Amino acid sequence: QSVLTQPPSVSGAPGQRVTISCTGSSSNIGAAYDINWYQQFPGTAPKLLIYGTSNRPSGVPDRFSGSKSGTSASLAITGLQAEDEADYYCQSYDSRLSGYVFGGGTKVTVL
Amino acid sequence: QVQLQESGPGLVKPSETLSLTCSVSGDSISDYYWNWIRQPPGKGLEWIGDIYYTGSTNYNPSLKSRVTISVDTSRDQFSLKLRSMTAADTAVYYCARVYRGTFDSWGQGSLVTVSS
Numbered sequence: 424q425s426v427l428t429q430p431p432s433v434s435g436a437p438g439q440r441v442t443i444s445c446t447g448s449s450s451n452i453g454a455a456y457d458i459n460w461y462q463q464f465p466g467t468a469p470k471l472l473i474y475g476t477s478n479r480p481s482g483v484p485d486r487f488s489g490s491k492s493g494t495s496a497s498l499a500i501t502g503l504q505a506e507d508e509a510d511y512y513c514q515s516y517d518s519r520l521s522g523y524v525f526g527g528g529t530k531v532t533v534l
Numbered sequence: 535q536v537q538l539q540e541s542g543p544g545l546v547k548p549s550e551t552l553s554l555t556c557s558v559s560g561d562s563i564s565d566y567y568w569n570w571i572r573q574p575p576g577k578g579l580e581w582i583g584d585i586y587y588t589g590s591t592n593y594n595p596s597l598k599s600r601v602t603i604s605v606d607t608s609r610d611q612f613s614l615k616l617r618s619m620t621a622a623d624t625a626v627y628y629c630a631r632v633y634r635g636t637f638d639s640w641g642q643g644s645l646v647t648v649s650s
Contacts, residue, residue, distance in 0.1 A: 459636045468640040523581040
């Protein structure tokens with residue numbers, strides 16, 4: 424069971440907006456540690472999508488955005504495209520475990 | 535741009551020790567934390583541990599008793615040893631660099647199967 428909780432799957436039609444939640448606790452997200460998001464396609468390594476809660480690395484479309492409130496964070500994809508179909512993981516640091524923690528991952532399906 | 539490449543056996547027998555090496559190129563191994571992360575087939579990501587170029591380490595408490603991570607700065611490599619392997623340790627093992635709490639660079643991953 425992952426320290427950070429994500430929904431197993433979300434889906435949406437092309438052009439729609441979908442959001443992925445990431446729920447933690449006072450020892451990770453609630454402790455103001457940064458939230459990062461990764462995108463993973465089958466058979467490949469995860470790729471950094473959002474860092475520092477809401478920042479996009481160079482080359483990541485602005486359709487992807489991140490936010491945080493309290494002990495939860497969210498990744499939003501607006502204008503959903505077929506190429507966005509992938510697994511998405513949130514990640515933070517946990518002070519109680521003294522290490523990095525990931526969410527269980529969310530599979531995004533484009534209908 | 536930094537590149538990471540895992541190397542090691544793809545098959546390990548139960549109870550034996552897994553040894554993997556990550557070779558770093560394109561940037562200095564100094565001044566960063568270097569990590570191992572694994573992903574069982576069809577499952578999520580699990581952080582195993584990290585090492586600073588000075589040799590200081592941090593491990594996932596759930597694996598701490600079986601894990602050793604080491605670094606060789608002269609060869610720009612860091613390594614993972616995981617003892618007493620079982621079928622539950624079958625996974626793709628990734629090496630990755632951490633910069634400001636973010637895994638910003640990853641290796642391509644190395645599938646390790648535990649089987650007799």
